[in-house]
Amino acid sequence: MEPAELRRAVEAGRETVSELSLRVDDVIVIHNSDRVALRLVPCDVLARVAPSGHRAESEFEVEVARCLAEVGAPVAELEPRVEPRVHVRDAFAISLWTYYEPVGPEIAPADYADVFLRHHAALRQIDLDAPHFTDRVASALREVNDREHSPELPDSDRGLLSDTLSGLSAAVSLERAGDQLLHGEPHPGNLLNTWRGPLFVDLATCCRGPVEFDLAHAPEEVAKHYPGADHDLIHRCRALNWAMFSAWRWRRDDQMPDRGHWRVEGLNRVRAALDRIGPG
Known part of the structure:
Protein backbone atom coordinates (compact mmCIF):
# COMPACT_ATOMS: atom_id res chain seq x y z
CA MET A 1 0.00 0.00 0.00
CA GLU A 2 1.09 3.56 -0.63
CA PRO A 3 2.07 5.53 2.53
CA ALA A 4 -1.25 7.40 2.86
CA GLU A 5 -3.31 4.23 2.42
CA LEU A 6 -1.01 2.34 4.78
CA ARG A 7 -1.56 4.94 7.51
CA ARG A 8 -5.32 4.54 7.11
CA ALA A 9 -5.01 0.75 7.20
CA VAL A 10 -2.94 0.87 10.40
CA GLU A 11 -5.47 3.17 12.04
CA ALA A 12 -8.38 0.97 10.92
CA GLY A 13 -6.67 -2.06 12.46
CA ARG A 14 -5.90 -0.20 15.67
CA GLU A 15 -9.43 1.12 16.10
CA THR A 16 -11.05 -2.23 15.31
CA VAL A 17 -9.00 -4.13 17.88
CA SER A 18 -9.33 -1.40 20.53
CA GLU A 19 -13.12 -1.44 20.23
CA LEU A 20 -13.06 -5.17 20.98
CA SER A 21 -11.63 -4.37 24.44
CA LEU A 22 -8.12 -5.56 23.57
CA ARG A 23 -5.27 -3.28 24.60
CA VAL A 24 -3.32 -1.64 21.77
CA ASP A 25 -0.33 0.55 22.62
CA ASP A 26 1.53 0.15 19.35
CA VAL A 27 1.12 -1.26 15.83
CA ILE A 28 3.98 -2.93 13.95
CA VAL A 29 3.76 -3.44 10.18
CA ILE A 30 4.81 -7.04 9.51
CA HIS A 31 4.09 -7.09 5.77
CA ASN A 32 2.95 -4.47 3.27
CA SER A 33 1.69 -5.41 -0.19
CA ASP A 34 -1.82 -5.19 -1.68
CA ARG A 35 -2.91 -5.94 1.86
CA VAL A 36 -1.02 -5.55 5.11
CA ALA A 37 -0.31 -7.65 8.18
CA LEU A 38 -0.13 -5.76 11.46
CA ARG A 39 1.03 -6.90 14.88
CA LEU A 40 -0.83 -5.08 17.63
CA VAL A 41 0.82 -5.01 21.05
CA PRO A 42 0.59 -5.75 23.90
CA CYS A 43 -2.54 -7.79 23.04
CA ASP A 44 -0.50 -9.67 20.42
CA VAL A 45 -3.17 -9.81 17.73
CA LEU A 46 -2.26 -10.12 14.07
CA ALA A 47 -4.60 -8.03 11.91
CA ARG A 48 -4.79 -8.71 8.18
CA VAL A 49 -6.08 -5.54 6.55
CA ALA A 50 -7.21 -5.47 2.92
CA PRO A 51 -9.11 -2.94 0.79
CA SER A 52 -12.84 -3.57 1.21
CA GLY A 53 -13.01 -4.78 -2.40
CA HIS A 54 -11.25 -7.91 -1.10
CA ARG A 55 -13.85 -8.53 1.62
CA ALA A 56 -15.13 -11.75 0.01
CA GLU A 57 -11.57 -13.09 -0.14
CA SER A 58 -11.05 -12.23 3.54
CA GLU A 59 -14.32 -13.89 4.51
CA PHE A 60 -13.35 -17.00 2.57
CA GLU A 61 -10.02 -17.12 4.40
CA VAL A 62 -11.76 -16.87 7.78
CA GLU A 63 -14.09 -19.72 6.82
CA VAL A 64 -11.17 -21.89 5.67
CA ALA A 65 -9.34 -21.24 8.95
CA ARG A 66 -12.45 -21.99 11.03
CA CYS A 67 -13.07 -25.30 9.25
CA LEU A 68 -9.43 -26.39 9.42
CA ALA A 69 -9.16 -25.56 13.13
CA GLU A 70 -12.02 -27.97 13.80
CA VAL A 71 -10.04 -30.87 12.32
CA GLY A 72 -6.71 -29.96 13.91
CA ALA A 73 -4.92 -28.78 10.78
CA PRO A 74 -1.43 -27.24 11.13
CA VAL A 75 -2.59 -23.69 10.39
CA ALA A 76 -2.49 -20.34 12.14
CA GLU A 77 -5.60 -19.82 14.24
CA LEU A 78 -8.06 -16.97 14.30
CA GLU A 79 -7.89 -14.72 17.36
CA PRO A 80 -9.81 -16.73 20.03
CA ARG A 81 -10.84 -13.73 22.16
CA VAL A 82 -13.17 -12.27 19.54
CA GLU A 83 -15.87 -13.47 17.15
CA PRO A 84 -14.40 -15.15 14.02
CA ARG A 85 -15.53 -12.73 11.34
CA VAL A 86 -14.35 -9.96 9.03
CA HIS A 87 -14.70 -6.39 10.29
CA VAL A 88 -15.19 -3.47 7.92
CA ARG A 89 -13.86 -0.01 8.77
CA ASP A 90 -12.90 2.97 6.61
CA ALA A 91 -13.05 0.97 3.34
CA PHE A 92 -10.92 -1.87 4.76
CA ALA A 93 -11.76 -5.51 5.47
CA ILE A 94 -10.02 -6.66 8.66
CA SER A 95 -9.58 -10.20 9.98
CA LEU A 96 -7.97 -10.95 13.34
CA TRP A 97 -5.54 -13.80 14.02
CA THR A 98 -3.27 -15.23 16.70
CA TYR A 99 0.22 -13.77 16.44
CA TYR A 100 3.03 -16.35 16.43
CA GLU A 101 6.59 -15.35 17.22
CA PRO A 102 8.90 -17.14 14.76
CA VAL A 103 11.22 -19.62 16.49
CA GLY A 104 13.98 -22.04 15.65
CA PRO A 105 15.96 -22.64 12.46
CA GLU A 106 14.73 -22.98 8.90
CA ILE A 107 12.22 -25.80 8.49
CA ALA A 108 13.96 -28.97 7.26
Missing part, protein backbone atom coordinates in the same frame (compact mmCIF):
# COMPACT_ATOMS: atom_id res chain seq x y z
CA PRO A 109 12.66 -30.59 4.04
CA ALA A 110 11.43 -33.71 5.88
CA ASP A 111 9.51 -31.58 8.38
CA TYR A 112 8.10 -29.45 5.55
CA ALA A 113 6.85 -32.62 3.84
CA ASP A 114 5.36 -33.90 7.10
CA VAL A 115 3.36 -30.73 7.65
CA PHE A 116 2.20 -30.95 4.02
CA LEU A 117 0.95 -34.50 4.60
CA ARG A 118 -0.94 -33.48 7.74
CA HIS A 119 -2.38 -30.39 6.09
CA HIS A 120 -3.54 -32.25 2.99
CA ALA A 121 -5.11 -34.93 5.19
CA ALA A 122 -6.99 -32.24 7.14
CA LEU A 123 -8.14 -30.58 3.91
CA ARG A 124 -9.66 -33.90 2.82
CA GLN A 125 -11.82 -33.84 5.96
CA ILE A 126 -13.59 -30.56 5.25
CA ASP A 127 -16.13 -29.53 2.63
CA LEU A 128 -15.63 -26.11 1.06
CA ASP A 129 -16.78 -24.51 -2.17
CA ALA A 130 -13.32 -23.57 -3.42
CA PRO A 131 -12.21 -22.69 -6.97
CA HIS A 132 -10.11 -25.03 -9.08
CA PHE A 133 -6.52 -23.92 -9.56
CA THR A 134 -7.29 -23.46 -13.27
CA ASP A 135 -9.63 -20.61 -12.33
CA ARG A 136 -6.66 -18.77 -10.86
CA VAL A 137 -4.61 -19.54 -13.96
CA ALA A 138 -7.40 -18.12 -16.13
CA SER A 139 -7.40 -14.94 -14.03
CA ALA A 140 -3.64 -14.54 -14.52
CA LEU A 141 -4.03 -15.19 -18.25
CA ARG A 142 -6.60 -12.39 -18.53
CA GLU A 143 -4.11 -9.97 -16.97
CA VAL A 144 -1.43 -11.02 -19.45
CA ASN A 145 -3.68 -10.82 -22.51
CA ASP A 146 -5.16 -7.43 -21.58
CA ARG A 147 -2.64 -4.73 -22.55
CA GLU A 148 -4.48 -2.13 -20.50
CA HIS A 149 -4.00 -4.24 -17.36
CA SER A 150 -0.33 -5.01 -18.10
CA PRO A 151 0.86 -2.13 -20.34
CA GLU A 152 4.59 -2.48 -19.52
CA LEU A 153 4.86 -6.19 -20.34
CA PRO A 154 7.04 -6.60 -23.48
CA ASP A 155 5.36 -8.42 -26.36
CA SER A 156 7.84 -11.32 -26.39
CA ASP A 157 7.35 -11.90 -22.67
CA ARG A 158 3.60 -11.51 -23.03
CA GLY A 159 3.66 -14.35 -25.55
CA LEU A 160 5.83 -16.49 -23.29
CA LEU A 161 3.51 -16.06 -20.31
CA SER A 162 0.34 -16.51 -22.36
CA ASP A 163 1.58 -19.74 -23.95
CA THR A 164 2.88 -21.10 -20.64
CA LEU A 165 -0.29 -20.33 -18.70
CA SER A 166 -2.66 -21.73 -21.29
CA GLY A 167 -0.57 -24.74 -22.30
CA LEU A 168 0.50 -25.95 -18.86
CA SER A 169 -2.90 -25.33 -17.30
CA ALA A 170 -4.45 -27.63 -19.88
CA ALA A 171 -1.71 -30.23 -19.45
CA VAL A 172 -1.85 -30.30 -15.63
CA SER A 173 -5.65 -30.42 -15.47
CA LEU A 174 -6.13 -33.27 -17.96
CA GLU A 175 -6.57 -35.79 -15.14
CA ARG A 176 -8.66 -34.52 -12.20
CA ALA A 177 -9.27 -37.87 -10.47
CA GLY A 178 -6.69 -37.05 -7.78
CA ASP A 179 -7.79 -33.46 -7.17
CA GLN A 180 -8.46 -32.33 -3.61
CA LEU A 181 -8.52 -29.13 -1.55
CA LEU A 182 -5.09 -27.48 -1.40
CA HIS A 183 -3.45 -24.59 0.39
CA GLY A 184 -2.80 -22.94 -2.98
CA GLU A 185 0.39 -20.98 -2.22
CA PRO A 186 2.33 -22.89 0.48
CA HIS A 187 5.73 -21.32 -0.27
CA PRO A 188 8.25 -20.92 2.59
CA GLY A 189 6.95 -17.43 3.36
CA ASN A 190 3.56 -18.95 4.19
CA LEU A 191 4.90 -21.62 6.56
CA LEU A 192 5.87 -20.29 9.98
CA ASN A 193 8.09 -22.13 12.45
CA THR A 194 6.36 -21.55 15.80
CA TRP A 195 6.34 -22.95 19.33
CA ARG A 196 3.46 -25.15 18.12
CA GLY A 197 5.53 -26.43 15.22
CA PRO A 198 5.27 -25.39 11.54
CA LEU A 199 1.96 -23.67 10.73
CA PHE A 200 0.58 -22.58 7.36
CA VAL A 201 -0.73 -19.02 7.00
CA ASP A 202 -2.40 -17.02 4.20
CA LEU A 203 -5.28 -19.42 3.64
CA ALA A 204 -7.23 -17.30 1.14
CA THR A 205 -5.53 -19.12 -1.75
CA CYS A 206 -7.28 -22.43 -0.91
CA CYS A 207 -8.27 -24.15 -4.17
CA ARG A 208 -8.73 -27.59 -5.72
CA GLY A 209 -6.12 -29.45 -7.70
CA PRO A 210 -3.41 -32.13 -7.45
CA VAL A 211 -1.16 -32.12 -4.37
CA GLU A 212 1.74 -31.57 -6.75
CA PHE A 213 0.45 -28.04 -7.33
CA ASP A 214 1.10 -27.33 -3.63
CA LEU A 215 4.42 -29.19 -3.59
CA ALA A 216 5.68 -27.07 -6.50
CA HIS A 217 5.66 -24.01 -4.21
CA ALA A 218 8.10 -25.59 -1.74
CA PRO A 219 11.87 -26.08 -2.02
CA GLU A 220 12.68 -28.98 -4.34
CA GLU A 221 14.03 -31.25 -1.58
CA VAL A 222 10.61 -31.30 0.12
CA ALA A 223 8.91 -33.43 -2.56
CA LYS A 224 11.48 -36.21 -2.05
CA HIS A 225 9.96 -36.78 1.39
CA TYR A 226 6.32 -36.75 0.21
CA PRO A 227 5.20 -40.33 -0.57
CA GLY A 228 3.71 -40.91 -4.00
CA ALA A 229 4.48 -37.47 -5.43
CA ASP A 230 4.64 -37.25 -9.24
CA HIS A 231 7.90 -35.36 -9.79
CA ASP A 232 7.31 -34.69 -13.49
CA LEU A 233 3.98 -33.11 -12.60
CA ILE A 234 5.69 -31.03 -9.90
CA HIS A 235 8.10 -29.63 -12.52
CA ARG A 236 5.17 -28.62 -14.75
CA CYS A 237 3.33 -27.07 -11.83
CA ARG A 238 6.44 -25.13 -10.82
CA ALA A 239 6.68 -23.55 -14.26
CA LEU A 240 2.97 -22.75 -14.11
CA ASN A 241 3.30 -21.19 -10.65
CA TRP A 242 6.16 -18.95 -11.77
CA ALA A 243 4.13 -17.90 -14.81
CA MET A 244 1.24 -16.89 -12.56
CA PHE A 245 3.60 -15.09 -10.20
CA SER A 246 5.06 -13.17 -13.15
CA ALA A 247 1.61 -12.30 -14.47
CA TRP A 248 0.70 -10.65 -11.16
CA ARG A 249 3.95 -8.66 -11.07
CA TRP A 250 3.24 -7.12 -14.48
CA ARG A 251 -0.22 -5.87 -13.48
CA ARG A 252 -0.42 -2.10 -13.67
CA ASP A 253 -1.64 -1.84 -10.06
CA ASP A 254 0.59 -4.51 -8.48
CA GLN A 255 2.00 -3.35 -5.14
CA MET A 256 4.52 -6.04 -4.28
CA PRO A 257 7.68 -4.58 -2.73
CA ASP A 258 10.67 -4.51 -5.11
CA ARG A 259 8.34 -5.21 -8.01
CA GLY A 260 10.93 -4.25 -10.63
CA HIS A 261 13.32 -6.97 -9.44
CA TRP A 262 10.60 -9.61 -9.28
CA ARG A 263 9.33 -8.79 -12.76
CA VAL A 264 12.72 -9.78 -14.17
CA GLU A 265 13.35 -12.62 -11.75
CA GLY A 266 9.91 -14.12 -12.31
CA LEU A 267 10.42 -14.35 -16.06
CA ASN A 268 13.88 -15.86 -15.54
CA ARG A 269 12.34 -18.50 -13.25
CA VAL A 270 9.68 -19.29 -15.86
CA ARG A 271 12.32 -19.87 -18.53
CA ALA A 272 14.46 -22.01 -16.22
CA ALA A 273 11.46 -24.13 -15.23
CA LEU A 274 10.43 -24.60 -18.87
CA ASP A 275 13.98 -25.61 -19.82
CA ARG A 276 13.84 -28.27 -17.13
CA ILE A 277 10.60 -29.69 -18.51
CA GLY A 278 12.02 -29.82 -22.02
CA PRO A 279 10.26 -29.72 -25.40
CA GLY A 280 6.54 -30.53 -25.36
Whole structure:
Protein backbone atom coordinates (compact mmCIF):
# COMPACT_ATOMS: atom_id res chain seq x y z
CA MET A 1 0.00 0.00 0.00
CA GLU A 2 1.09 3.56 -0.63
CA PRO A 3 2.07 5.53 2.53
CA ALA A 4 -1.25 7.40 2.86
CA GLU A 5 -3.31 4.23 2.42
CA LEU A 6 -1.01 2.34 4.78
CA ARG A 7 -1.56 4.94 7.51
CA ARG A 8 -5.32 4.54 7.11
CA ALA A 9 -5.01 0.75 7.20
CA VAL A 10 -2.94 0.87 10.40
CA GLU A 11 -5.47 3.17 12.04
CA ALA A 12 -8.38 0.97 10.92
CA GLY A 13 -6.67 -2.06 12.46
CA ARG A 14 -5.90 -0.20 15.67
CA GLU A 15 -9.43 1.12 16.10
CA THR A 16 -11.05 -2.23 15.31
CA VAL A 17 -9.00 -4.13 17.88
CA SER A 18 -9.33 -1.40 20.53
CA GLU A 19 -13.12 -1.44 20.23
CA LEU A 20 -13.06 -5.17 20.98
CA SER A 21 -11.63 -4.37 24.44
CA LEU A 22 -8.12 -5.56 23.57
CA ARG A 23 -5.27 -3.28 24.60
CA VAL A 24 -3.32 -1.64 21.77
CA ASP A 25 -0.33 0.55 22.62
CA ASP A 26 1.53 0.15 19.35
CA VAL A 27 1.12 -1.26 15.83
CA ILE A 28 3.98 -2.93 13.95
CA VAL A 29 3.76 -3.44 10.18
CA ILE A 30 4.81 -7.04 9.51
CA HIS A 31 4.09 -7.09 5.77
CA ASN A 32 2.95 -4.47 3.27
CA SER A 33 1.69 -5.41 -0.19
CA ASP A 34 -1.82 -5.19 -1.68
CA ARG A 35 -2.91 -5.94 1.86
CA VAL A 36 -1.02 -5.55 5.11
CA ALA A 37 -0.31 -7.65 8.18
CA LEU A 38 -0.13 -5.76 11.46
CA ARG A 39 1.03 -6.90 14.88
CA LEU A 40 -0.83 -5.08 17.63
CA VAL A 41 0.82 -5.01 21.05
CA PRO A 42 0.59 -5.75 23.90
CA CYS A 43 -2.54 -7.79 23.04
CA ASP A 44 -0.50 -9.67 20.42
CA VAL A 45 -3.17 -9.81 17.73
CA LEU A 46 -2.26 -10.12 14.07
CA ALA A 47 -4.60 -8.03 11.91
CA ARG A 48 -4.79 -8.71 8.18
CA VAL A 49 -6.08 -5.54 6.55
CA ALA A 50 -7.21 -5.47 2.92
CA PRO A 51 -9.11 -2.94 0.79
CA SER A 52 -12.84 -3.57 1.21
CA GLY A 53 -13.01 -4.78 -2.40
CA HIS A 54 -11.25 -7.91 -1.10
CA ARG A 55 -13.85 -8.53 1.62
CA ALA A 56 -15.13 -11.75 0.01
CA GLU A 57 -11.57 -13.09 -0.14
CA SER A 58 -11.05 -12.23 3.54
CA GLU A 59 -14.32 -13.89 4.51
CA PHE A 60 -13.35 -17.00 2.57
CA GLU A 61 -10.02 -17.12 4.40
CA VAL A 62 -11.76 -16.87 7.78
CA GLU A 63 -14.09 -19.72 6.82
CA VAL A 64 -11.17 -21.89 5.67
CA ALA A 65 -9.34 -21.24 8.95
CA ARG A 66 -12.45 -21.99 11.03
CA CYS A 67 -13.07 -25.30 9.25
CA LEU A 68 -9.43 -26.39 9.42
CA ALA A 69 -9.16 -25.56 13.13
CA GLU A 70 -12.02 -27.97 13.80
CA VAL A 71 -10.04 -30.87 12.32
CA GLY A 72 -6.71 -29.96 13.91
CA ALA A 73 -4.92 -28.78 10.78
CA PRO A 74 -1.43 -27.24 11.13
CA VAL A 75 -2.59 -23.69 10.39
CA ALA A 76 -2.49 -20.34 12.14
CA GLU A 77 -5.60 -19.82 14.24
CA LEU A 78 -8.06 -16.97 14.30
CA GLU A 79 -7.89 -14.72 17.36
CA PRO A 80 -9.81 -16.73 20.03
CA ARG A 81 -10.84 -13.73 22.16
CA VAL A 82 -13.17 -12.27 19.54
CA GLU A 83 -15.87 -13.47 17.15
CA PRO A 84 -14.40 -15.15 14.02
CA ARG A 85 -15.53 -12.73 11.34
CA VAL A 86 -14.35 -9.96 9.03
CA HIS A 87 -14.70 -6.39 10.29
CA VAL A 88 -15.19 -3.47 7.92
CA ARG A 89 -13.86 -0.01 8.77
CA ASP A 90 -12.90 2.97 6.61
CA ALA A 91 -13.05 0.97 3.34
CA PHE A 92 -10.92 -1.87 4.76
CA ALA A 93 -11.76 -5.51 5.47
CA ILE A 94 -10.02 -6.66 8.66
CA SER A 95 -9.58 -10.20 9.98
CA LEU A 96 -7.97 -10.95 13.34
CA TRP A 97 -5.54 -13.80 14.02
CA THR A 98 -3.27 -15.23 16.70
CA TYR A 99 0.22 -13.77 16.44
CA TYR A 100 3.03 -16.35 16.43
CA GLU A 101 6.59 -15.35 17.22
CA PRO A 102 8.90 -17.14 14.76
CA VAL A 103 11.22 -19.62 16.49
CA GLY A 104 13.98 -22.04 15.65
CA PRO A 105 15.96 -22.64 12.46
CA GLU A 106 14.73 -22.98 8.90
CA ILE A 107 12.22 -25.80 8.49
CA ALA A 108 13.96 -28.97 7.26
CA PRO A 109 12.66 -30.59 4.04
CA ALA A 110 11.43 -33.71 5.88
CA ASP A 111 9.51 -31.58 8.38
CA TYR A 112 8.10 -29.45 5.55
CA ALA A 113 6.85 -32.62 3.84
CA ASP A 114 5.36 -33.90 7.10
CA VAL A 115 3.36 -30.73 7.65
CA PHE A 116 2.20 -30.95 4.02
CA LEU A 117 0.95 -34.50 4.60
CA ARG A 118 -0.94 -33.48 7.74
CA HIS A 119 -2.38 -30.39 6.09
CA HIS A 120 -3.54 -32.25 2.99
CA ALA A 121 -5.11 -34.93 5.19
CA ALA A 122 -6.99 -32.24 7.14
CA LEU A 123 -8.14 -30.58 3.91
CA ARG A 124 -9.66 -33.90 2.82
CA GLN A 125 -11.82 -33.84 5.96
CA ILE A 126 -13.59 -30.56 5.25
CA ASP A 127 -16.13 -29.53 2.63
CA LEU A 128 -15.63 -26.11 1.06
CA ASP A 129 -16.78 -24.51 -2.17
CA ALA A 130 -13.32 -23.57 -3.42
CA PRO A 131 -12.21 -22.69 -6.97
CA HIS A 132 -10.11 -25.03 -9.08
CA PHE A 133 -6.52 -23.92 -9.56
CA THR A 134 -7.29 -23.46 -13.27
CA ASP A 135 -9.63 -20.61 -12.33
CA ARG A 136 -6.66 -18.77 -10.86
CA VAL A 137 -4.61 -19.54 -13.96
CA ALA A 138 -7.40 -18.12 -16.13
CA SER A 139 -7.40 -14.94 -14.03
CA ALA A 140 -3.64 -14.54 -14.52
CA LEU A 141 -4.03 -15.19 -18.25
CA ARG A 142 -6.60 -12.39 -18.53
CA GLU A 143 -4.11 -9.97 -16.97
CA VAL A 144 -1.43 -11.02 -19.45
CA ASN A 145 -3.68 -10.82 -22.51
CA ASP A 146 -5.16 -7.43 -21.58
CA ARG A 147 -2.64 -4.73 -22.55
CA GLU A 148 -4.48 -2.13 -20.50
CA HIS A 149 -4.00 -4.24 -17.36
CA SER A 150 -0.33 -5.01 -18.10
CA PRO A 151 0.86 -2.13 -20.34
CA GLU A 152 4.59 -2.48 -19.52
CA LEU A 153 4.86 -6.19 -20.34
CA PRO A 154 7.04 -6.60 -23.48
CA ASP A 155 5.36 -8.42 -26.36
CA SER A 156 7.84 -11.32 -26.39
CA ASP A 157 7.35 -11.90 -22.67
CA ARG A 158 3.60 -11.51 -23.03
CA GLY A 159 3.66 -14.35 -25.55
CA LEU A 160 5.83 -16.49 -23.29
CA LEU A 161 3.51 -16.06 -20.31
CA SER A 162 0.34 -16.51 -22.36
CA ASP A 163 1.58 -19.74 -23.95
CA THR A 164 2.88 -21.10 -20.64
CA LEU A 165 -0.29 -20.33 -18.70
CA SER A 166 -2.66 -21.73 -21.29
CA GLY A 167 -0.57 -24.74 -22.30
CA LEU A 168 0.50 -25.95 -18.86
CA SER A 169 -2.90 -25.33 -17.30
CA ALA A 170 -4.45 -27.63 -19.88
CA ALA A 171 -1.71 -30.23 -19.45
CA VAL A 172 -1.85 -30.30 -15.63
CA SER A 173 -5.65 -30.42 -15.47
CA LEU A 174 -6.13 -33.27 -17.96
CA GLU A 175 -6.57 -35.79 -15.14
CA ARG A 176 -8.66 -34.52 -12.20
CA ALA A 177 -9.27 -37.87 -10.47
CA GLY A 178 -6.69 -37.05 -7.78
CA ASP A 179 -7.79 -33.46 -7.17
CA GLN A 180 -8.46 -32.33 -3.61
CA LEU A 181 -8.52 -29.13 -1.55
CA LEU A 182 -5.09 -27.48 -1.40
CA HIS A 183 -3.45 -24.59 0.39
CA GLY A 184 -2.80 -22.94 -2.98
CA GLU A 185 0.39 -20.98 -2.22
CA PRO A 186 2.33 -22.89 0.48
CA HIS A 187 5.73 -21.32 -0.27
CA PRO A 188 8.25 -20.92 2.59
CA GLY A 189 6.95 -17.43 3.36
CA ASN A 190 3.56 -18.95 4.19
CA LEU A 191 4.90 -21.62 6.56
CA LEU A 192 5.87 -20.29 9.98
CA ASN A 193 8.09 -22.13 12.45
CA THR A 194 6.36 -21.55 15.80
CA TRP A 195 6.34 -22.95 19.33
CA ARG A 196 3.46 -25.15 18.12
CA GLY A 197 5.53 -26.43 15.22
CA PRO A 198 5.27 -25.39 11.54
CA LEU A 199 1.96 -23.67 10.73
CA PHE A 200 0.58 -22.58 7.36
CA VAL A 201 -0.73 -19.02 7.00
CA ASP A 202 -2.40 -17.02 4.20
CA LEU A 203 -5.28 -19.42 3.64
CA ALA A 204 -7.23 -17.30 1.14
CA THR A 205 -5.53 -19.12 -1.75
CA CYS A 206 -7.28 -22.43 -0.91
CA CYS A 207 -8.27 -24.15 -4.17
CA ARG A 208 -8.73 -27.59 -5.72
CA GLY A 209 -6.12 -29.45 -7.70
CA PRO A 210 -3.41 -32.13 -7.45
CA VAL A 211 -1.16 -32.12 -4.37
CA GLU A 212 1.74 -31.57 -6.75
CA PHE A 213 0.45 -28.04 -7.33
CA ASP A 214 1.10 -27.33 -3.63
CA LEU A 215 4.42 -29.19 -3.59
CA ALA A 216 5.68 -27.07 -6.50
CA HIS A 217 5.66 -24.01 -4.21
CA ALA A 218 8.10 -25.59 -1.74
CA PRO A 219 11.87 -26.08 -2.02
CA GLU A 220 12.68 -28.98 -4.34
CA GLU A 221 14.03 -31.25 -1.58
CA VAL A 222 10.61 -31.30 0.12
CA ALA A 223 8.91 -33.43 -2.56
CA LYS A 224 11.48 -36.21 -2.05
CA HIS A 225 9.96 -36.78 1.39
CA TYR A 226 6.32 -36.75 0.21
CA PRO A 227 5.20 -40.33 -0.57
CA GLY A 228 3.71 -40.91 -4.00
CA ALA A 229 4.48 -37.47 -5.43
CA ASP A 230 4.64 -37.25 -9.24
CA HIS A 231 7.90 -35.36 -9.79
CA ASP A 232 7.31 -34.69 -13.49
CA LEU A 233 3.98 -33.11 -12.60
CA ILE A 234 5.69 -31.03 -9.90
CA HIS A 235 8.10 -29.63 -12.52
CA ARG A 236 5.17 -28.62 -14.75
CA CYS A 237 3.33 -27.07 -11.83
CA ARG A 238 6.44 -25.13 -10.82
CA ALA A 239 6.68 -23.55 -14.26
CA LEU A 240 2.97 -22.75 -14.11
CA ASN A 241 3.30 -21.19 -10.65
CA TRP A 242 6.16 -18.95 -11.77
CA ALA A 243 4.13 -17.90 -14.81
CA MET A 244 1.24 -16.89 -12.56
CA PHE A 245 3.60 -15.09 -10.20
CA SER A 246 5.06 -13.17 -13.15
CA ALA A 247 1.61 -12.30 -14.47
CA TRP A 248 0.70 -10.65 -11.16
CA ARG A 249 3.95 -8.66 -11.07
CA TRP A 250 3.24 -7.12 -14.48
CA ARG A 251 -0.22 -5.87 -13.48
CA ARG A 252 -0.42 -2.10 -13.67
CA ASP A 253 -1.64 -1.84 -10.06
CA ASP A 254 0.59 -4.51 -8.48
CA GLN A 255 2.00 -3.35 -5.14
CA MET A 256 4.52 -6.04 -4.28
CA PRO A 257 7.68 -4.58 -2.73
CA ASP A 258 10.67 -4.51 -5.11
CA ARG A 259 8.34 -5.21 -8.01
CA GLY A 260 10.93 -4.25 -10.63
CA HIS A 261 13.32 -6.97 -9.44
CA TRP A 262 10.60 -9.61 -9.28
CA ARG A 263 9.33 -8.79 -12.76
CA VAL A 264 12.72 -9.78 -14.17
CA GLU A 265 13.35 -12.62 -11.75
CA GLY A 266 9.91 -14.12 -12.31
CA LEU A 267 10.42 -14.35 -16.06
CA ASN A 268 13.88 -15.86 -15.54
CA ARG A 269 12.34 -18.50 -13.25
CA VAL A 270 9.68 -19.29 -15.86
CA ARG A 271 12.32 -19.87 -18.53
CA ALA A 272 14.46 -22.01 -16.22
CA ALA A 273 11.46 -24.13 -15.23
CA LEU A 274 10.43 -24.60 -18.87
CA ASP A 275 13.98 -25.61 -19.82
CA ARG A 276 13.84 -28.27 -17.13
CA ILE A 277 10.60 -29.69 -18.51
CA GLY A 278 12.02 -29.82 -22.02
CA PRO A 279 10.26 -29.72 -25.40
CA GLY A 280 6.54 -30.53 -25.36
